[in-house]
Amino acid sequence: MTVTPGDRGGSVCGALPDAVSPPVPRPGGCIIEGMAPLAEILSATDPERRSRWIVDTLVEAFADLMSAAPEAFRVKFRKMAADPFAFYRGSAPLFYADVATLADPWVDERTSRVWIQGDLHAENFGTYMDGDGVLIFDVNDFDEAYLGHFTWDVQRLAASIALLGWRKAIPDAGIDQLVAGYARAYVDQVRRFVEAREDEHDHALRIDNTAGPVHELLLRSRLSSRLGLLDAVTETEGYDRVFRHGPGVRRLGDAEHATVVEAFGRYLTTIPADRRLPDPAYVIKDVVGRSGFGIGSAGLPAYTVLIEGLNQALDNDIVLSMKQGNVAAPSRVVTDPRIADYFRHHGHRTAVSQRALQAHTDRLLGSTEIDGVGYVVSELSPYARDLEWDELTEPRDIAPVLDHLGRASAKIHCVADADSDQSLVGFSTEEAIAASIGDRDDEFVGWVCTFAREYAAVVRDDHRRFVDAFRSDAIPGVQATAGLDG
Numbered sequence: 001m002t003v004t005p006g007d008r009g010g011s012v013c014g015a016l017p018d019a020v021s022p023p024v025p026r027p028g029g030c031i032i033e034g035m036a037p038l039a040e041i042l043s044a045t046d047p048e049r050r051s052r053w054i055v056d057t058l059v060e061a062f063a064d065l066m067s068a069a070p071e072a073f074r075v076k077f078r079k080m081a082a083d084p085f086a087f088y089r090g091s092a093p094l095f096y097a098d099v100a101t102l103a104d105p106w107v108d109e110r111t112s113r114v115w116i117q118g119d120l121h122a123e124n125f126g127t128y129m130d131g132d133g134v135l136i137f138d139v140n141d142f143d144e145a146y147l148g149h150f151t152w153d154v155q156r157l158a159a160s161i162a163l164l165g166w167r168k169a170i171p172d173a174g175i176d177q178l179v180a181g182y183a184r185a186y187v188d189q190v191r192r193f194v195e196a197r198e199d200e201h202d203h204a205l206r207i208d209n210t211a212g213p214v215h216e217l218l219l220r221s222r223l224s225s226r227l228g229l230l231d232a233v234t235e236t237e238g239y240d241r242v243f244r245h246g247p248g249v250r251r252l253g254d255a256e257h258a259t260v261v262e263a264f265g266r267y268l269t270t271i272p273a274d275r276r277l278p279d280p281a282y283v284i285k286d287v288v289g290r291s292g293f294g295i296g297s298a299g300l301p302a303y304t305v306l307i308e309g310l311n312q313a314l315d316n317d318i319v320l321s322m323k324q325g326n327v328a329a330p331s332r333v334v335t336d337p338r339i340a341d342y343f344r345h346h347g348h349r350t351a352v353s354q355r356a357l358q359a360h361t362d363r364l365l366g367s368t369e370i371d372g373v374g375y376v377v378s379e380l381s382p383y384a385r386d387l388e389w390d391e392l393t394e395p396r397d398i399a400p401v402l403d404h405l406g407r408a409s410a411k412i413h414c415v416a417d418a419d420s421d422q423s424l425v426g427f428s429t430e431e432a433i434a435a436s437i438g439d440r441d442d443e444f445v446g447w448v449c450t451f452a453r454e455y456a457a458v459v460r461d462d463h464r465r466f467v468d469a470f471r472s473d474a475i476p477g478v479q480a481t482a483g484l485d486g
Helices: 047-068 070-080 084-090 092-099 150-167 172-194 212-222 226-233 254-268 346-357 395-419 429-437 441-471
Strands: 114-116 125-129 135-139 146-148 234-237 240-243 284-290 302-307 318-324 366-370 373-379
Touching: 047 070, 047 092, 047 441, 070 084, 084 092, 084 150, 084 441, 092 150, 092 441, 114 150, 114 346, 114 395, 114 429, 125 212, 135 212, 135 395, 150 172, 150 395, 150 429, 150 441, 172 395, 172 429, 172 441, 212 395, 226 234, 226 318, 240 284, 240 302, 254 284, 254 302, 254 318, 254 366, 254 373, 346 366, 346 373, 346 395, 395 429
Parallel strands: none
Antiparallel strands: 114 146, 125 135, 234 240, 284 302, 302 318, 318 373, 366 373
16 A cells, blocks of 8 residues: 555554555665655645645644634644744644655664654753753653654654754755764664663763753753742742732632542552652642643643642642643554553553653653543643753754754663563664664665755745645634634
8 A cells, every 4th residue: 555645544653555665765865766856755746735635634633622722723823834843843743644654764663663752853852850850951742752663753853953954044065964963963872872881771961961052951950949930830828829820820610620639639549659759748739720831732721730749848839730631643643553552541641651761750740531531740840941942053053952962862762662661662772773774874864864854845835835724714623814803
């Protein structure tokens, strides 16, 4: 079966379309020797067909959420309309619908079903305080995490680099160099794990082993405090803290409050025994509804819970986020029932995936259900800071950051086999990836660079087509004109 854009279909994890043989990279080329550029393979040179593919894919992915919260999706789509990179961030299902139609020369039965972050773009990295109290720079978003081709993470990140480079007016040759630096750092770090030069659990990007913008970001995170976060989102009422009123904050009625408290009790049973705090730490002080999350979380119900913390001092209270889990974008093209059946719901999938991909995770990470719908629960940490790209303008400044991102990408893949359920990943991920690449480093790097350059060009055209479709109310379920007066 050959799947093409405009058809509806998916690929079993690890399988290639029957009519496509493994591709061989060619200098300056796309996927297979003699094959047309990627834009032609994806029918992106046919404006009408590509526009239908974009709209159909987004509607299929988001129909339920658009129906439940059309205004939130109108805001999401307006943010996506800002520029090609914003569109790329908000359209992960489109990326997977595309790559699922392409042959992948770097995966086999094992490397096609490893834990992946699922939405690995350049702005999904930042700092956090790990479960051992160490400030870490790493991937910081796991809403789309699933199992799939290890290359999908690498490709998605690489294309995001190309889009950012284009936005900064970096020439194609410079973008190729930046993407190649990322890909080589990824391969080098995988090999370091294989050769036991570094243990994947011990390797982490910390204050003591980073430099440049990443090091500076970690230092700025160090200046944050729990008290600063608490003062920003809570206030004292009598002798205790409660949440402040403000934009995005919604007070709950008695019935909804009781439902959330009951769900919180179920969440406590999902925290691993060796990570639990003393029971008094989980005493609930206040609960509110929340809205106004980022591009990827539009339409997802969420709550914020204030709990006692390690002691009764008000400056040690802890703020938790309880957010409805979304359907992971890779799961739309990975049809292996062994994977889907392992997860109880999307909140459970998010929490399990984060534990697999991130060593020493948040001790408060867990999941729960409300009315049969899954929610992921985690701390709203004062030490979480996203990597900002606005001040990174010159390739000489960007290149060291991408080296860090390449090594962080390798770490999340290679740490996963040790921390995940062995029935899902029962092999050494780093050994499997290293074997897939073999001694073809240059070919792998060239393949990643070519995909990044050509897919970024497709995305730039897709962004324009998306904006045209949205402005003309051609996306069912969300009307751009609905926000106008009169």
